Amino acid sequence: MTPMNRRLFPVLAGLSLFFFVTAPVIIIRAPYESTMGLVQKIFYFHFPAWMAMFLAIFVLGIASGLYLFRRKPAADRLAVAAAETAVIFGLMGLITGPLWGIKAWGVWWQWDARLTMAVILELILIAYLLLRQYGGAGSDRLAAGIGIFAMANVPFLYVSTEIWRTVHPRTSVVPTLPVDFGIPLWWSFAGFIVLCMALLAARVRLEEQRAALDRLYLAVEED
């Protein structure tokens, strides 16, 4: 990690902490949704968690492409970091969703297109990490392919509620939000995006330190 990146993590972490601490105050002041009432406020954590996951997956996909076609080790380290970060935000989305669903739909889970695709995407990311952990030599290139396919899944997941009518709210809900709903959403969204970048920076640092350690061991063996 460069010295600039090392300074970046505390700044991003502090900023995300500010957003997360102040978000509940703004969310409480937001109006209630007419059909779901109080439980709809889970939306302000649920939607940004998925958006942060998508951001991490796009970083994973682009970094995987760079590693696969340009063989840049730094891109590979970024891809590993992004995959793990995406799993973390996916987990947040997969847990907050059922907490919303049990009240809004009366069930914890529905095997509809949106929810099923979300689980599959999370499993693809976990497969990526398992491959990196236990795949042995050459697994980095195989994993890079999986990373690109994970990114390719994101647009399908995003438009799934428009293609298949399910119990899940449509994607068009977000652009048509009234201002009173929009302010807490975009505030929380900013917090999640900044948190995503902070976690990504910290995770990249871990990969860089591991790479430095490997280089040191290789230098010892060569001597």
Place this chain on the structure above:
Amino acid sequence: MGILRLGGGSRPAASGWGIRRLLALGLVIGLAAGVAVLDAAQPPTTAAQDGFVPMPDIPPEDQMPAAPLVAAAYAVVWAIAVGYLWTLWRRLGTVEAELADVARRIGERDGA
């Protein structure tokens, strides 16, 4: 006299019969009163016993409260973020300690 004799002669039998009848009557009244008291003490039940009838929506007092779910969602986000940061910190600490150890050993070897 006849009345007296009749009364006097039949007293034991009449007395025993009367007591039994009185006891039976008292028991019936007591039971009826007890049932009435117990019936009054029982809250009127609305639970279906002869058959279930569907209704479109449950009353508000039976509905699941939303506040704990919202609080749980917020807590989950915090717990996952803090927990992940903690694991990152631990892993980073382990790698950096090993890095420092290897660097020190290399320095000692080169110095010797």
